[in-house]
Amino acid sequence: xxxxxxxPNLPKTIVVLLSLxxxxxxxxxxxxxxxxxxxxxxxxxxxxTSYFRKIPFATSTAGQNRFRAPQPPEPILGGAYDTDQSFDxxxxxxxxxxxxxLYLRLYSRPWTSPSAKRPVLVTFHGGAFIEGSAxxxxxxxxxxxxxVSQANDFIVVYPNYRLNAFGxxxxxxxxxxxxxxxxxxxxxxxxxxxxxxxxxxxxxxxPQNVTIWGQSAEAGxxxxxxxxxxxxxxxxxxxxxxxxxxxCPKTYRYDSPEAETIYNQLVSLTGxxxxxxxxxxxxxxxIQTIRNASLIADASHTYNTSLYTWAAVIDDSxxxxxxxxxxxxxxxxxxxxxxxxxxHEGDNFIPQGLANSTxxxxxxxxxSLTVETLHPPISNAEEISYSTTYERAGLIYRGVVLACPxxxxxxxxxxxxxxxxxxISPAKHASDTIYEGYAGALxxxxxxxxxxxxxxxxSSVPGVPEIGTGEEFVxxxxxxxxxxLKMLELRCAFQEARGASVPM
Numbered sequence: 001x002x003x004x005x006x007x008p009n010l011p012k013t014i015v016v017l018l019s020l021x022x023x024x025x026x027x028x029x030x031x032x033x034x035x036x037x038x039x040x041x042x043x044x045x046x047x048x049t050s051y052f053r054k055i056p057f058a059t060s061t062a063g064q065n066r067f068r069a070p071q072p073p074e075p076i077l078g079g080a081y082d083t084d085q086s087f088d089x090x091x092x093x094x095x096x097x098x099x100x101x102l103y104l105r106l107y108s109r110p111w112t113s114p115s116a117k118r119p120v121l122v123t124f125h126g127g128a129f130i131e132g133s134a135x136x137x138x139x140x141x142x143x144x145x146x147x148v149s150q151a152n153d154f155i156v157v158y159p160n161y162r163l164n165a166f167g168x169x170x171x172x173x174x175x176x177x178x179x180x181x182x183x184x185x186x187x188x189x190x191x192x193x194x195x196x197x198x199x200x201x202x203x204x205x206x207p208q209n210v211t212i213w214g215q216s217a218e219a220g221x222x223x224x225x226x227x228x229x230x231x232x233x234x235x236x237x238x239x240x241x242x243x244x245x246x247x248c249p250k251t252y253r254y255d256s257p258e259a260e261t262i263y264n265q266l267v268s269l270t271g272x273x274x275x276x277x278x279x280x281x282x283x284x285x286x287i288q289t290i291r292n293a294s295l296i297a298d299a300s301h302t303y304n305t306s307l308y309t310w311a312a313v314i315d316d317s318x319x320x321x322x323x324x325x326x327x328x329x330x331x332x333x334x335x336x337x338x339x340x341x342x343x344h345e346g347d348n349f350i351p352q353g354l355a356n357s358t359x360x361x362x363x364x365x366x367x368s369l370t371v372e373t374l375h376p377p378i379s380n381a382e383e384i385s386y387s388t389t390y391e392r393a394g395l396i397y398r399g400v401v402l403a404c405p406x407x408x409x410x411x412x413x414x415x416x417x418x419x420x421x422x423x424i425s426p427a428k429h430a431s432d433t434i435y436e437g438y439a440g441a442l443x444x445x446x447x448x449x450x451x452x453x454x455x456x457x458x459s460s461v462p463g464v465p466e467i468g469t470g471e472e473f474v475x476x477x478x479x480x481x482x483x484x485l486k487m488l489e490l491r492c493a494f495q496e497a498r499g500a501s502v503p504m
Contacts, residue, residue, distance in 0.1 A: 030111035032202050037076030042084045043110065047139045051107035052083040052203075057195040058188065061162060062099035066283045067169055067180040070102060070191040086135065090163045091291045099166075099287060104159040104192055106203065107140050109147075117206040119154040120196060121446045122238070124189060124218035128247075129163055129310045145439045145446075151454040152443040155205040157196060161188035165294035166287075168310040170254045171263030173279045175315070180279060182254050182315035186224050190318070193225070193237035211240040211446045215433055217311070219246035219339075223323055223405055224312050230320050231331030240449055241334040241409060242442065244432050245341055248405040251322050254313040262297060262309055269293035323405060324496045327412040337417035338445045338464075339406035340475075343384060343427035346398030374491050402429070404492040407467075407485075416466040418451055419485070420473040438464075438475055 030041040030050050041052040058070035065071055088098040108118065123142060142156050161167060167185025174180045181187060197207045214222040222243045225233075252258045267273050270293045272281035282290065298309040312319055326332065384395060403421075410417035422432035440456035441464050447454060452463040462482045465471040472488070474481045 028111070030203075031080060034199055034202060036073055038080045039076075039083050040080040041111070044138050047143065048110060049107050049138060049140075049143070050109070050111040051105070051138065051140070053105045053136070054083045054085050054087050054103050055105070056102065057104050057159065058102035058191055060100040061102065061166065061184075064179055064283065066099065066166065067174060067177075067184060067279070069181040069184055069187045073102075087160070089135070090160060091166055091287050101160045102162075102188060102191075104157055104195070105136060105140075106155055106157045107136075107138075108155040108204070109153055111204070117201070117209075118204055119209040119211065119447050120157060120200050120205040120207070121154055122157045122159070122193060122196060122210060122212045124161070124212070124214035124221045125158065128217045129168060129185065129220075145443050148439040148443050149454050149456050152447040154443075154446050155200065155203060157192070157200075159189065159192040161185050161192070164298065164310045165266055165290055168312065169263065169266065169282075170252070170259035170313040172255045172260065173263060175254055177279050179283075183224075183312055183318055186221065186228070186312055186318060189221055189225060190228065190233075190237070197235060197237050208239070210238040211242060212238045213242040213244070213446075214246075215244040216430060217247045219243035220248050220311070220405075222246065223248055223409055224319060226332050226334050226337075226409060227321070227323060227326035228318050228333060231326060231329075231333055233333045236333065239334060240336045240338070240445065241413070242445065243337070243339040243406060243409050245345060245402055245429055246339065246405040246409065247402060248323055249311060249401055251311070251319070252313055254315050256313075259313055265297045265300070266290070266293050269296055323408060324498075327408040328496060330412055332409075332412050332414075334409075335414040336445070336449050337410040337413045338419075338442070338451055339410045339417070340420045340422055340432045341398070341403040341406045342429060342431045343421060343423040344394060344398075345402045345427075345429050346394035346396070347390075347428055349394075349397055349401070349429070374487075374494055400495055403488060404495050407488055407492050408496070410467050416468050418445075418464045418473070419467055420464065420475060421483075422475045424475060424477045432475075438473075438480075 029043050030052075032039045032041070032052075039052060039055055041050055043050050056073040056076075059065065059072065059074050061068070061070070087103045088101045090101050091099070121142070136158060140156065140158070146152065146154065146156060162185040167188070168183065170182065174182055193210070193212070196205070196210060200207050200210075212222050212225055214220070222241050223246050225238070226241050250258075267278045267282065270282060270285050270289050272278045272285065275281040294310065300309075314320065314322065320326075321329075321331070384391070407419055410419040420438070424431065424434070438451075440454060441451035444454035445451045455461075455463055457480075462473065462480050464473045465482050467485070470485050470489075471482045472485050474483055
């Protein structure tokens with residue numbers, strides 16, 4: 001923002017007001033011409049931000065496009081398209097939504113020439129694959145990360161994508177249909193990355209310096225994009241990956257018994273069981289019926305075959321192998337990974353009845369001796385000291401589904417990566433979305449691929465150690481600390497060796 005350093009005698013409030021007035025005229029509302037339309041953005045002087053709140057990256061998913069890979073956006077005719085407007089959410093747990101929601105939003109510091117070639121951050125919203133939206137107000141969610149230091153200047157992109165049954169319906173019928181595709185929610189995300197690769201230079205972004213970021217299930221989306229297409233996505237759509245608490249449960253094949261059960265359950269709940277072509281029936285069923293059915297199916301699978309019904313499946317094309325196999329073979333699309341997980345991460349996902357147990361036993365005779373060795377009844381794990389079944393189960397779940405995926409993504413890029421643990425109470429799942437303590441590291445990673453390069457803390461505060469040093473950084477209430485990764489490495493090595501049989 002333009003300032004008034006030469007007017008020391010004016011009251012501070014007058015200086016601020018004059019600065020805002022000048023900025024209104026100094027930075028015009030940006031206009032971008034693409035090959036399918038002209039898009040009018042906005043400039044907000046108060047937050048010194050240029051933004052576009054509604055840009056279509058694909059057409060509506062209604063009708064024959066339901067359950068289908070995203071199709072190109074329709075041409076926009078008749079002058080500039082005003083992007084300063086809201087758009088519908090995907091049909092989801094809390095909102096009926098619509099099927100016209102494949103839009104993205106982006107913002108940056110004030111509009112500059114396209115020749116600037118700023119780094120780009122594509123952020124996938126969270127919500128367990130059943131809820132969430134790319135909607136934002138000004139200032140937008142990652143505004144503190146962008147503005148933690150003037151050393152960083154990048155463009156942030158927020159996309160919508162399909163959720164629940166609309167985005168993750170598995171089954172042989174889907175695979176066999178020429179008018180449907182497996183994992184369309186993930187294909188929506190890939191379409192956004194393709195859009196960024198093709199068009200972001202018109203917004204002053206660098207398509208060769210793209211970072212993807214997500215939290216929880218959408219950090220699981222980051223993992224999916226990291227291992228997509230056998231780790232050989234062409235052209236390369238991003239180079240860096242950030243994953244906050246990456247939720248990666250069991251990943252079944254699209255035609256596995258578990259996947260077929262989900263498909264058949266949705267067919268039954270929507271009244272399509274007696275139709276000759278059940279998928280055609282699902283395509284023509286009203287969205288509210290499918291929404292209600294998908295929520296029932298999701299709720300029925302908690303704590304048994306899969307924590308969440310709607311998630312990625314191995315489709316032999318986009319997702320070809322489970323994460324453990326992909327990382328063991330180092331078939332990934334990213335150069336660098338920077339990931340985090342939480343101290344008590346697993347507690348959100350295990351049966352709460354375990355909390356009533358007063359001992360640290362509770363595992364039956366089929367439990368592997370190695371599991372017992374790596375998770376003894378009373379012990380320590382990173383920053384945890386535990387002595388009950390509940391804490392022990394939470395620790396095991398944390399490792400298998402959250403902490404180990406974080407560790408693997410950080411470890412298996414083409415270059416060295418970084419992993420961190422958030423321990424500020426309550427340190428449950430999603431606690432690490434409070435980024436203030438390490439916003440500088442996140443922004444620095446996006447800008448140049450090194451969380452320590454634009455460090456905003458002084459030299460007395462530890463930086464983020466590379467994972468190859470055998471250490472992780474820990475965010476504590478009293479500051480930062482670097483601690484050994486030895487036990488996490490051992491537990492994750494054990495899980496990785498058995499990943500194909502889990503599958504994960």
